[in-house]
Amino acid sequence: MPPEGLADAVRGLVSEGYAGANVTIPHKEAVLALCDSLDDSARRAGAANTLVFEGGTVRGSNTDGSGFIANVRDQGELLTGPALILGAGGAARAIAAALLDEGMTVTVTNRGLDRAETLAAALPGIRVLPWDQREAALADTALLVNTTSLGMHGQPPLAFDFAQAHSALVVADVVYVPLRTGFLDTAAERGLRTVEGLGMLLHQAVPGFAAWFGVTPVVDDEVRTLVSAGIPAYSDGK
Numbered sequence: 075m076p077p078e079g080l081a082d083a084v085r086g087l088v089s090e091g092y093a094g095a096n097v098t099i100p101h102k103e104a105v106l107a108l109c110d111s112l113d114d115s116a117r118r119a120g121a122a123n124t125l126v127f128e129g130g131t132v133r134g135s136n137t138d139g140s141g142f143i144a145n146v147r148d149q150g151e152l153l154t155g156p157a158l159i160l161g162a163g164g165a166a167r168a169i170a171a172a173l174l175d176e177g178m179t180v181t182v183t184n185r186g187l188d189r190a191e192t193l194a195a196a197l198p199g200i201r202v203l204p205w206d207q208r209e210a211a212l213a214d215t216a217l218l219v220n221t222t223s224l225g226m227h228g229q230p231p232l233a234f235d236f237a238q239a240h241s242a243l244v245v246a247d248v249v250y251v252p253l254r255t256g257f258l259d260t261a262a263e264r265g266l267r268t269v270e271g272l273g274m275l276l277h278q279a280v281p282g283f284a285a286w287f288g289v290t291p292v293v294d295d296e297v298r299t300l301v302s303a304g305i306p307a308y309s310d311g312k
Protein backbone atom coordinates (compact mmCIF):
# COMPACT_ATOMS: atom_id res chain seq x y z
CA MET A 75 0.00 0.00 0.00
CA PRO A 76 1.43 3.43 -0.90
CA PRO A 77 2.03 5.83 2.05
CA GLU A 78 -0.73 8.19 0.85
CA GLY A 79 -3.27 5.39 1.33
CA LEU A 80 -2.48 4.79 5.00
CA ALA A 81 -4.96 7.20 6.59
CA ASP A 82 -7.89 5.93 4.49
CA ALA A 83 -6.89 2.32 5.19
CA VAL A 84 -6.88 2.83 8.98
CA ARG A 85 -10.13 4.83 8.96
CA GLY A 86 -11.70 2.15 6.77
CA LEU A 87 -10.74 -0.64 9.18
CA VAL A 88 -12.16 1.34 12.12
CA SER A 89 -15.43 2.10 10.37
CA GLU A 90 -15.86 -1.51 9.24
CA GLY A 91 -15.66 -2.68 12.85
CA TYR A 92 -12.28 -4.38 12.91
CA ALA A 93 -10.72 -4.90 16.36
CA GLY A 94 -7.31 -3.67 15.27
CA ALA A 95 -4.39 -4.23 12.91
CA ASN A 96 -0.68 -4.80 12.67
CA VAL A 97 1.37 -2.22 10.83
CA THR A 98 4.62 -2.97 9.04
CA ILE A 99 7.33 -1.33 6.95
CA PRO A 100 7.14 1.43 5.74
CA HIS A 101 4.14 2.66 7.73
CA LYS A 102 5.16 2.18 11.38
CA GLU A 103 6.31 5.78 11.91
CA ALA A 104 3.62 7.50 9.84
CA VAL A 105 0.81 5.68 11.62
CA LEU A 106 1.62 7.48 14.90
CA ALA A 107 -0.12 10.59 13.56
CA LEU A 108 -3.30 8.55 13.01
CA CYS A 109 -3.45 7.24 16.58
CA ASP A 110 -5.69 8.87 19.20
CA SER A 111 -3.48 7.53 21.98
CA LEU A 112 -0.06 5.92 22.22
CA ASP A 113 1.46 3.83 24.95
CA ASP A 114 5.03 4.27 26.19
CA SER A 115 6.37 1.56 23.90
CA ALA A 116 5.19 3.44 20.80
CA ARG A 117 6.38 6.79 22.10
CA ARG A 118 9.82 5.48 22.95
CA ALA A 119 10.15 3.54 19.70
CA GLY A 120 8.86 6.48 17.65
CA ALA A 121 6.70 3.98 15.77
CA ALA A 122 3.68 1.71 16.21
CA ASN A 123 3.27 -1.83 14.90
CA THR A 124 0.07 -2.74 16.76
CA LEU A 125 -3.25 -0.87 16.61
CA VAL A 126 -6.24 -1.54 18.82
CA PHE A 127 -9.57 0.02 17.84
CA GLU A 128 -11.88 0.88 20.74
CA GLY A 129 -15.09 2.91 20.43
CA GLY A 130 -13.96 4.47 17.17
CA THR A 131 -10.54 5.44 18.51
CA VAL A 132 -7.12 4.09 17.62
CA ARG A 133 -4.56 3.10 20.28
CA GLY A 134 -1.01 2.51 19.08
CA SER A 135 1.71 0.44 20.69
CA ASN A 136 5.00 -1.07 19.64
CA THR A 137 5.66 -4.71 20.45
CA ASP A 138 8.91 -5.18 18.49
CA GLY A 139 11.03 -4.52 21.59
CA SER A 140 9.05 -6.75 23.92
CA GLY A 141 8.88 -9.40 21.18
CA PHE A 142 12.66 -9.35 20.88
CA ILE A 143 13.08 -9.69 24.65
CA ALA A 144 10.54 -12.53 24.87
CA ASN A 145 12.30 -14.40 22.05
CA VAL A 146 15.75 -14.13 23.66
CA ARG A 147 14.29 -15.44 26.93
CA ASP A 148 12.37 -18.14 25.09
CA GLN A 149 15.66 -19.35 23.59
CA GLY A 150 16.99 -19.75 27.13
CA GLU A 151 19.38 -16.81 27.01
CA LEU A 152 19.89 -14.30 29.79
CA LEU A 153 19.48 -10.60 29.17
CA THR A 154 22.69 -9.34 30.65
CA GLY A 155 24.54 -6.43 29.14
CA PRO A 156 26.38 -4.79 27.69
CA ALA A 157 24.47 -4.96 24.41
CA LEU A 158 25.69 -3.80 21.01
CA ILE A 159 23.07 -3.09 18.35
CA LEU A 160 24.06 -3.04 14.68
CA GLY A 161 21.76 -0.60 12.87
CA ALA A 162 19.74 2.42 13.92
CA GLY A 163 16.46 2.05 12.06
CA GLY A 164 13.00 1.32 13.39
CA ALA A 165 13.75 -2.15 14.76
CA ALA A 166 16.92 -0.88 16.45
CA ARG A 167 15.09 1.88 18.28
CA ALA A 168 12.35 -0.41 19.59
CA ILE A 169 14.91 -3.00 20.74
CA ALA A 170 17.22 -0.38 22.24
CA ALA A 171 14.34 1.02 24.33
CA ALA A 172 13.36 -2.46 25.52
CA LEU A 173 16.94 -3.37 26.47
CA LEU A 174 17.31 -0.09 28.38
CA ASP A 175 14.11 -0.96 30.23
CA GLU A 176 15.75 -4.27 31.19
CA GLY A 177 18.50 -2.22 32.85
CA MET A 178 21.12 -3.07 30.25
CA THR A 179 23.92 -0.88 28.96
CA VAL A 180 23.17 -0.33 25.27
CA THR A 181 25.45 0.85 22.46
CA VAL A 182 24.24 1.51 18.93
CA THR A 183 26.41 1.55 15.84
CA ASN A 184 25.21 2.37 12.35
CA ARG A 185 26.69 2.82 8.90
CA GLY A 186 25.27 6.36 8.93
CA LEU A 187 26.42 7.79 12.27
CA ASP A 188 23.87 10.62 12.21
CA ARG A 189 21.01 8.11 12.42
CA ALA A 190 22.61 6.47 15.45
CA GLU A 191 22.97 9.88 17.06
CA THR A 192 19.31 10.68 16.36
CA LEU A 193 18.33 7.40 18.03
CA ALA A 194 20.53 8.17 21.04
CA ALA A 195 19.01 11.65 21.34
CA ALA A 196 15.54 10.06 21.51
CA LEU A 197 16.58 7.48 24.11
CA PRO A 198 18.76 8.98 26.85
CA GLY A 199 21.33 6.46 28.06
CA ILE A 200 22.17 4.98 24.66
CA ARG A 201 25.82 5.14 23.63
CA VAL A 202 26.91 5.61 20.03
CA LEU A 203 29.86 3.83 18.42
CA PRO A 204 31.38 4.56 14.99
CA TRP A 205 30.54 1.75 12.54
CA ASP A 206 34.20 0.88 11.89
CA GLN A 207 34.66 -0.01 15.59
CA ARG A 208 31.85 -2.58 15.75
CA GLU A 209 34.06 -5.67 15.68
CA ALA A 210 36.64 -4.35 18.16
CA ALA A 211 33.77 -3.54 20.59
CA LEU A 212 32.91 -7.25 20.92
CA ALA A 213 35.44 -7.66 23.72
CA ASP A 214 33.03 -5.68 25.95
CA THR A 215 29.77 -7.07 24.56
CA ALA A 216 27.51 -9.77 26.03
CA LEU A 217 24.66 -9.46 23.51
CA LEU A 218 25.15 -8.55 19.85
CA VAL A 219 22.02 -7.79 17.81
CA ASN A 220 21.79 -7.33 14.06
CA THR A 221 18.93 -4.97 13.26
CA THR A 222 20.22 -3.95 9.84
CA SER A 223 18.46 -5.33 6.80
CA LEU A 224 21.74 -6.99 5.72
CA GLY A 225 21.36 -10.74 5.37
CA MET A 226 17.67 -10.39 4.50
CA HIS A 227 16.54 -12.14 1.31
CA GLY A 228 17.58 -9.95 -1.62
CA GLN A 229 20.11 -7.95 0.44
CA PRO A 230 23.88 -8.42 0.70
CA PRO A 231 25.06 -10.61 3.60
CA LEU A 232 26.24 -9.08 6.86
CA ALA A 233 29.94 -9.91 6.98
CA PHE A 234 31.23 -9.92 10.53
CA ASP A 235 34.50 -10.95 12.17
CA PHE A 236 33.88 -12.45 15.61
CA ALA A 237 37.58 -12.79 16.50
CA GLN A 238 37.25 -10.33 19.41
CA ALA A 239 34.19 -12.04 20.93
CA HIS A 240 34.41 -13.74 24.29
CA SER A 241 32.94 -17.21 24.55
CA ALA A 242 29.75 -16.15 26.38
CA LEU A 243 28.63 -13.71 23.68
CA VAL A 244 25.03 -14.23 22.52
CA VAL A 245 24.40 -13.23 18.89
CA ALA A 246 20.86 -12.37 17.78
CA ASP A 247 19.50 -11.49 14.35
CA VAL A 248 16.12 -9.84 13.74
CA VAL A 249 16.17 -10.89 10.08
CA TYR A 250 13.86 -13.89 9.61
CA VAL A 251 13.88 -14.32 5.81
CA PRO A 252 15.86 -16.56 5.54
CA LEU A 253 15.24 -18.28 8.88
CA ARG A 254 18.96 -18.83 9.32
CA THR A 255 21.29 -16.00 8.28
CA GLY A 256 24.96 -16.24 7.36
CA PHE A 257 25.65 -13.82 10.23
CA LEU A 258 24.30 -16.37 12.74
CA ASP A 259 26.05 -19.27 11.04
CA THR A 260 29.40 -17.48 11.22
CA ALA A 261 28.84 -16.85 14.94
CA ALA A 262 27.81 -20.46 15.54
CA GLU A 263 30.90 -21.73 13.71
CA ARG A 264 32.95 -19.92 16.37
CA GLY A 265 31.00 -21.72 19.08
CA LEU A 266 28.82 -18.72 19.98
CA ARG A 267 25.17 -19.04 20.97
CA THR A 268 22.68 -17.61 18.50
CA VAL A 269 19.05 -16.40 18.47
CA GLU A 270 17.07 -16.37 15.21
CA GLY A 271 14.65 -13.59 14.19
CA LEU A 272 11.50 -15.64 13.59
CA GLY A 273 10.75 -15.93 17.30
CA MET A 274 10.71 -12.14 17.61
CA LEU A 275 8.12 -11.97 14.83
CA LEU A 276 5.95 -14.54 16.62
CA HIS A 277 6.28 -12.96 20.06
CA GLN A 278 5.63 -9.40 18.83
CA ALA A 279 2.26 -10.63 17.54
CA VAL A 280 1.08 -11.93 20.93
CA PRO A 281 -0.13 -8.67 22.58
CA GLY A 282 -2.13 -7.61 19.52
CA PHE A 283 -3.80 -11.00 19.17
CA ALA A 284 -4.67 -10.96 22.89
CA ALA A 285 -6.19 -7.46 22.66
CA TRP A 286 -8.24 -8.22 19.54
CA PHE A 287 -9.48 -11.72 20.35
CA GLY A 288 -9.27 -11.95 24.15
CA VAL A 289 -7.04 -15.01 23.89
CA THR A 290 -3.31 -14.94 24.59
CA PRO A 291 -1.60 -17.26 22.10
CA VAL A 292 1.39 -19.37 23.11
CA VAL A 293 4.45 -19.31 20.88
CA ASP A 294 5.24 -23.00 20.62
CA ASP A 295 6.82 -25.42 18.15
CA GLU A 296 3.52 -25.89 16.31
CA VAL A 297 3.23 -22.14 15.61
CA ARG A 298 6.90 -21.98 14.61
CA THR A 299 6.47 -24.86 12.18
CA LEU A 300 3.31 -23.36 10.65
CA VAL A 301 4.77 -19.88 10.13
CA SER A 302 8.22 -21.01 9.03
CA ALA A 303 6.79 -23.37 6.38
CA GLY A 304 6.81 -20.66 3.71
CA ILE A 305 10.16 -19.09 4.59
CA PRO A 306 13.45 -20.27 3.06
CA ALA A 307 15.77 -21.74 5.70
CA TYR A 308 18.97 -20.35 4.22
CA SER A 309 19.89 -17.42 2.00
CA ASP A 310 20.40 -19.72 -0.99
CA GLY A 311 16.71 -20.65 -0.72
CA LYS A 312 17.28 -24.19 0.64
Ligand SMILES: NC(=O)c1ccc[n+]([C@@H]2O[C@H](COP(=O)([O-])OP(=O)(O)OC[C@H]3O[C@@H](n4cnc5c(N)ncnc54)[C@H](OP(=O)(O)O)[C@@H]3O)[C@@H](O)[C@H]2O)c1
Pocket residue numbers: 099138141160161162163164165166184185186189221222223224226230248249250271272274275276278
Ligand atom coordinates in the same frame (compact mmCIF):
# COMPACT_ATOMS: atom_id res chain seq x y z
N1 LIG B 1 11.91 -10.31 13.52
C1 LIG B 1 11.00 -9.32 13.55
O1 LIG B 1 9.91 -9.44 14.13
C2 LIG B 1 11.34 -7.99 12.91
C3 LIG B 1 10.65 -6.83 13.30
C4 LIG B 1 11.01 -5.62 12.69
C5 LIG B 1 12.00 -5.60 11.71
N2 LIG B 1 12.62 -6.75 11.36
C6 LIG B 1 13.68 -6.75 10.34
O2 LIG B 1 14.69 -5.82 10.75
C7 LIG B 1 15.35 -5.29 9.60
C8 LIG B 1 15.41 -3.78 9.74
O3 LIG B 1 14.09 -3.25 9.78
P1 LIG B 1 13.87 -1.70 10.12
O4 LIG B 1 12.42 -1.47 10.14
O5 LIG B 1 14.69 -1.28 11.30
O6 LIG B 1 14.49 -1.03 8.78
P2 LIG B 1 15.07 0.44 8.58
O7 LIG B 1 14.43 1.40 9.53
O8 LIG B 1 14.99 0.70 7.12
O9 LIG B 1 16.63 0.32 9.00
C9 LIG B 1 17.52 -0.40 8.19
C10 LIG B 1 18.90 -0.44 8.87
O10 LIG B 1 19.76 -1.25 8.06
C11 LIG B 1 20.95 -0.51 7.79
N3 LIG B 1 21.50 -0.90 6.50
C12 LIG B 1 20.83 -1.08 5.33
N4 LIG B 1 21.70 -1.40 4.35
C13 LIG B 1 22.94 -1.43 4.92
C14 LIG B 1 24.25 -1.69 4.41
N5 LIG B 1 24.47 -2.01 3.11
N6 LIG B 1 25.30 -1.63 5.28
C15 LIG B 1 25.10 -1.31 6.58
N7 LIG B 1 23.88 -1.04 7.11
C16 LIG B 1 22.81 -1.10 6.28
C17 LIG B 1 20.52 0.93 7.81
O11 LIG B 1 21.65 1.76 7.96
P3 LIG B 1 21.65 3.29 7.36
O12 LIG B 1 20.87 4.11 8.34
O13 LIG B 1 23.10 3.64 7.31
O14 LIG B 1 21.00 3.22 6.00
C18 LIG B 1 19.58 0.92 9.02
O15 LIG B 1 20.31 0.96 10.22
C19 LIG B 1 14.56 -5.81 8.39
O16 LIG B 1 15.25 -6.91 7.86
C20 LIG B 1 13.22 -6.25 8.98
O17 LIG B 1 12.61 -7.28 8.23
C21 LIG B 1 12.33 -7.95 11.94
